[in-house]
Amino acid sequence: MTxxxxxxxxxPGAPGYTDRRADHLRRLHKIxxxxxxxxxxxxxxxxxxxxxxxxxAVNRALHEVALGLLDDHLRHCVVDAARSDPADAQTxxxxxxxxxRRALRL
Amino acid sequence: MTxxxxxxxxxPGAPGYTDRRADHLRRLHKIxxxxxxxxxxxxxxxxxxxxxxxxxAVNRALHEVALGLLDDHLRHCVVDAARSDPADAQTxxxxxxxxxRRALRL
Amino acid sequence: MTxxxxxxxxxPGAPGYTDRRADHLRRLHKIxxxxxxxxxxxxxxxxxxxxxxxxxAVNRALHEVALGLLDDHLRHCVVDAARSDPADAQTxxxxxxxxxRRALRL
Amino acid sequence: MTxxxxxxxxxPGAPGYTDRRADHLRRLHKIxxxxxxxxxxxxxxxxxxxxxxxxxAVNRALHEVALGLLDDHLRHCVVDAARSDPADAQTxxxxxxxxxRRALRL
Numbered sequence: 330m331t332x333x334x335x336x337x338x339x340x341p342g343a344p345g346y347t348d349r350r351a352d353h354l355r356r357l358h359k360i361x362x363x364x365x366x367x368x369x370x371x372x373x374x375x376x377x378x379x380x381x382x383x384x385x386a387v388n389r390a391l392h393e394v395a396l397g398l399l400d401d402h403l404r405h406c407v408v409d410a411a412r413s414d415p416a417d418a419q420t421x422x423x424x425x426x427x428x429x430r431r432a433l434r435l
Numbered sequence: 436m437t438x439x440x441x442x443x444x445x446x447p448g449a450p451g452y453t454d455r456r457a458d459h460l461r462r463l464h465k466i467x468x469x470x471x472x473x474x475x476x477x478x479x480x481x482x483x484x485x486x487x488x489x490x491x492a493v494n495r496a497l498h499e500v501a502l503g504l505l506d507d508h509l510r511h512c513v514v515d516a517a518r519s520d521p522a523d524a525q526t527x528x529x530x531x532x533x534x535x536r537r538a539l540r541l
Numbered sequence: 542m543t544x545x546x547x548x549x550x551x552x553p554g555a556p557g558y559t560d561r562r563a564d565h566l567r568r569l570h571k572i573x574x575x576x577x578x579x580x581x582x583x584x585x586x587x588x589x590x591x592x593x594x595x596x597x598a599v600n601r602a603l604h605e606v607a608l609g610l611l612d613d614h615l616r617h618c619v620v621d622a623a624r625s626d627p628a629d630a631q632t633x634x635x636x637x638x639x640x641x642r643r644a645l646r647l
Numbered sequence: 648m649t650x651x652x653x654x655x656x657x658x659p660g661a662p663g664y665t666d667r668r669a670d671h672l673r674r675l676h677k678i679x680x681x682x683x684x685x686x687x688x689x690x691x692x693x694x695x696x697x698x699x700x701x702x703x704a705v706n707r708a709l710h711e712v713a714l715g716l717l718d719d720h721l722r723h724c725v726v727d728a729a730r731s732d733p734a735d736a737q738t739x740x741x742x743x744x745x746x747x748r749r750a751l752r753l
Contacts, residue, residue, distance in 0.1 A: 555692055556692050556693065556694055556695050556698075557695050558689065558695055558698075559692065562689055562690075562692075565689050566686055566689055566690060569682060569685055569686040569689065570686060572682050573679055573682045573683055573686065576675060576678050576679045576682055577679055579675055579712075580672055580675040580676060580679065583664065583668055583671050583672055583675065584668070584672060586661055586662050586665065586668075587662065588662055589662050589663050589664055589716050589717075589719065589720035589724060590720065590742050590743070590746055592662075592664075592716055593713055593716055593717065593720075593746050593750070594746065594749065596709055596712060596713045596716070596750075597713070597746075597749050597750050599709060600706060600709050600710070600713075600750075601752070603702055603705060603706050603709070604706070606685075606702060607699055607702045607703070607706075610695050610698055610699055610702070611695075611699065613695065614695035614696065614699075618695060636696050637696070640696055640699050640700065640703075643700065643703050644699070644702075644703050644706075646707070
């Protein structure tokens with residue numbers, strides 16, 4: 330299954346992020362490289378503050394991925410459920426709130 | 436009292452995390468694998484919420500690394516500067532506050 | 542307009558949190574008192590760490606209020622728009638993503 | 648008043664934020680008013696997203712207060728302990744790490 334320009338090509342049952350999958354994968358591969366770069370900095374005894382600055386950059390990049398996934402999930406899974414299956418929409422909103430609560434570490 | 440038996444062997448100029456470098460590297464390698472696992476989940480069309488749960492876990496693991504590096508930096512670089520060079524301590528506290536401000540995204 | 546036990550009594554156009562308004566107000570009044578308590582601690586020269594602990598508690602309480610408002614907004618405003626007005630649903634999801642981005646300080 | 652010029656006039660045992668106490672109190676009183684304003688918005692049925700925007704603003708203001716208190720604590724309590732009492736410095740860094748861990752909700 331490939332990422333496609335429009336939502337209409339999305340297979341039934343595909344997760345909400347299918348259209349932007351290539352974008353998420355590109356970001357995640359970049360983040361993987363950034364984490365490897367941080368390990369290399371630690372291995373090379375680089376200054377603590379410079380290492381911390383890179384850790385903040387990775388955290389920010391991960392938050393961007395999370396926000397993108399969440400946005401996709403709302404636009405597809407939640408909106409589709411709201412239109413076709415109120416009980417499923419209720420379930421999806423319950424799990425979404427649980428996920429946000431965990432993301433906010435409450 | 437130092438945080439570990441080998442602190443006294445730390446080379447002059449080594450960063451504050453030298454004693455716990457192996458610990459930080461182990462955590463970072465694990466995080467790198469977790470990020471790769473998230474990319475695999477996206478590639479396999481796994482459910483958005485399950486992907487988001489893993490992103491939260493990586494964020495938490497990165498915060499643990501940041502906290503460990505910060506703790507090392509305070510215990511070694513900042514405390515050493517406070518004892519031997521007040522002007523350097525001042526500089527180090529300025530850059531620490533800048534770093535925390537960025538970590539908190541203020 | 543008063544807070545009511547069930548969603549069906551909610552007036553058209555009321556914000557999503559109407560059903561739980563009393564709950565949100567109770568939490569906000571408690572938070573207001575906590576902030577006043579922190580000012581009193583600072584005024585009384587209480588130990589920095591104890592003040593910081595109270596600041597963390599208030600931040601957590603505010604996150605709970607935000608999560609509750611967000612959950613109400615999704616369950617009512619967003620779900621209602623998804624069912625009756627796709628263009629409005631699109632607008633509501635755009636503003637929601639902007640709000641989450643700001644909340645995460647990206 | 649700056650944190651350095653008047654530090655020598657600080658009473659023994661005073662918390663680290665004494666020099667900037669007026670600044671912290673001013674910020675906290677403003678935050679108290681902002682929280683009261685959010686309660687008023689909820690009471691007046693204002694739109695969820697507008698309420699959430701104000702909650703984010705208060706969270707940010709609280710983080711600024713926390714960062715200021717932390718900076719004061721490091722510059723005075725921790726640096727003083729590092730210079731005069733290594734065991735006390737150790738204790739202060741332990742409690743600081745605990746506080747940051749709680750602030751980051753790890």
